[in-house]
Structure formats: C-alpha cells, structure tokens
Amino acid sequence: MSCLHGRESRIGFTLIELLVVIAIIAILIALLVPAVQKVREAAARSQCTNNLKQIGLAHHGYHDANRRFPGSVVTGGHAEYRVILPYIEQGVQQTITYAEAQPIAVFICPSRRSSTQPWADYATGFSVLQQIPNNPTDPTLKALSKATTILDNGSAGVTMTLVTGADGLSNTLLFAHKFVQPQNYGNINVPPYSPYDHKSCLDAGWAAGEAGTIYTPLQDTKFYQPPGATTVRANWGSHRCTSGMIQDVNHNLDYSAALGSATGFPVRTNIALMQAMGYEAVFGGPHTGGSPCLWADGSVRMLQYGLDGVMLCALWGWNDGVLVTVPE
Secondary structure, three states: OOOOOOOOOOOOOOHHHHHHHHHHHHHHHHHHHHHHHHHHHHHHHHHHHHHHHHHHHHHHHHHHHHOOOOOOOOOOOOOOHHHHHHHHOOHHHOOOOOOOOOOOHHHOOOOOOOOOOOOOOEEEEOOHHHHOOOOOOOHHHHHHOOOOOOOOOOOOOOOHHHHHHOOOHHHOEEEEEEOOOHHHOOOOOOOOOOOOOOOOOOOOOOOOOOOOOOOOOOOOHHHHOOOOOOOOOOHHHOEEOOOOEEEOOOOOOOOOOOOOOOOOOOOOOOHHHHOOOOOOOOEEEOOOOOEEEEEOOOOEEEEOOOOOHHHHHHHHOOOOOOOOOOOO
C-alpha cells in the first residue's frame, strides 16, 4: 500500500497578491481616466468649433441675403441671436417670447453644459471705442478710440467689402466664448446685472433682446425680457468687453450693488484690469490652452488666454488700421 504525500492544491490569493492586483488596477485606472477625459474634451472642442462655424455661416448667409452684416443701429448692443435663427434652421423660434424660448445646441458650448436651457455661450464684442480711455495720446489707442466691432453700435451697414478693404476679414473677430463662472454653468440669468449698469442683464440666454433695433420681430419688446428685468435693455446677453480673454474661473465679486457702486470691478476703459480679471464682462472659455474664436472670414482659430488687452481690441475692431501678430 502506498501513501501519497504531495502538497495540497492552494485555492485563492494571498493578501499580498490581492494588494498587488488592486495596485495594478488602480494604476491602470489612473492612466485611463485622463486619457478618457482628453478624448471627451477633444470631442467637445470639436463640437464647439463646429458651433462657431455654424454661427459664422449664419452671419454670412444673412450678409448674402441683406448685403450687409446685422450690425446694431442704436447705442448699446442688441441680441444677435434672433436675427440669425432662420440661417441655422431655427426660424420658428424667431418671434417667440423669452419665456417660450427653447435650447439651441449651436449656441451652447458642450464643454460647459448640456442643452437643457436656452443658454448662449458665444458673444460678439462691444464697440472697441467704448473700451479705450478718453482723449488718448498713444497713436495705437487713438486709432482704437475710433474703432467699432462688426456687430455692435456704429456698425450699421458694414459689409464684407468694407472689412476686406480695412483690417481684413481674416484679421477681425466676429464671435467668441463669453466668460462664465463654472459655478454658474447650470444657471441662467445669474448674476442678473452688470457691474456698471444695473439695468442690463449679463447672461440672459439667446432669447433676450433690447428695444429700439430694426431687428425686433415682436412689437412689444417686454416679451424679450428675463423675469425681474427692470428695463428693456439686455445687451450684455450677446456682447462683451473686447479687452479680456480669460479662462473660466469662479469669483466672489458682488453684482448686487447699485449703479456705479459695485466693488472690485474695473471700468470698461481700464484695459489693464480687463485683460487680467476673470469676470462676466469679458470673453473667456472652458477649454484648456486657449479658446476657439470665430473670425469674420468664417474660420475658427484659437486665441490664448491672457492676451494683451490692446491686442484684443485691435482684433475686434474692423476699421482701426492696427494690425497685430497673434501668438501661436
């Protein structure tokens, strides 16, 4: 009779082996998550670029039909969004009230939020002359003090031919991302007022408008106003100061103060502060490394955050004669 004295088969893992497996899995996840995030951001940036191209095509379509860009004819801006709705297959929403407005994906940056509210993440610029200090002596500032943007006041009747003969379509900005605090990505009409004009809405979405323009489809302009608006003005919904381009970041500045008394906000003629402060008066974006911007020729090209404010003003102005080299 023989006896077998072989070792018994071991089933399962030792504690050390289990810890090694867990450590390997954790390392793989740590490597995978950033890669997934990069892919997701790349897809969102691509969609965002496409949105801006669609907005550009819409403005070119308007220009082809009307022989001019839809520039404002009154002091202050008006909502650019309604006027181009027929050119992005959204003409049915052109005459609806503010309360009836539905989300339009072309106006929403997918890196910030989904299409659940009628947000407008892209804007054009206030006229450059409004950003320049009074009576400048510097030749560049003097030239910019007479400049306007393509879509704001002073630019009624601007055509591609005029811009081409001045600074050039490829050298002039048309639309860019608004600055938005990340904590407000899920909100609309927050904060409600601008730091220097408590009668203007800062970010009321695409449907808000301003009275007095020739592009108002509704006779009664109060239908364009957000809840709680105390004026017929909502020009900050579609326009921003031209001297700032800052990546989205949260801040604690107070928008509730009355006209002229808000603490911490630079006046819009203070270019140095405008280019350095992240808040809702300026342009920005959620994307890393820079913000995709729409140029008047319909192209979309990146601008770095923190660019010099005078340079930005020159890029927004179409008739200043100030040509600059944009950093790569």
